[in-house]
Amino acid sequence: MNKQWRDMVYDNFLDCWMVFWDGGKRHFKVRCGDTFEIHLGDGKQIACRIELGSDWYIIVGQNETKFYLKPFETYQVNI
Numbered sequence: 001m002n003k004q005w006r007d008m009v010y011d012n013f014l015d016c017w018m019v020f021w022d023g024g025k026r027h028f029k030v031r032c033g034d035t036f037e038i039h040l041g042d043g044k045q046i047a048c049r050i051e052l053g054s055d056w057y058i059i060v061g062q063n064e065t066k067f068y069l070k071p072f073e074t075y076q077v078n079i
Helices: none
Strands: 006-011 016-021 026-029 035-041 044-052 056-060 065-068 075-078
Touching: none
Parallel strands: none
Antiparallel strands: 006 016, 006 075, 016 026, 035 044, 035 075, 044 056, 056 065
C-alpha cells in the first residue's frame, strides 16, 4: 500500500501548521501532540510528534530529539 504524502505548510495568520490534500481543496490544522510521519527524502521517513514552545518543533525517537520546523518550508507528511 502506498503512503499518501500530503503538504504541511505554516499559516502565518493562524500561527499553526496546516496539512492540505485533495489538490488543496481540503485541509486541517495540526495541533500540539499530533503524531505523523515526515518524509526526509530518498524514500526515508520518520515518525514524530509536533509541539510548540517558542517555535514549532517535532520530537523523534526514544530520546525525544527535537528538530525545529522552518515556517517557509513545505514538508511532506503522512497522517
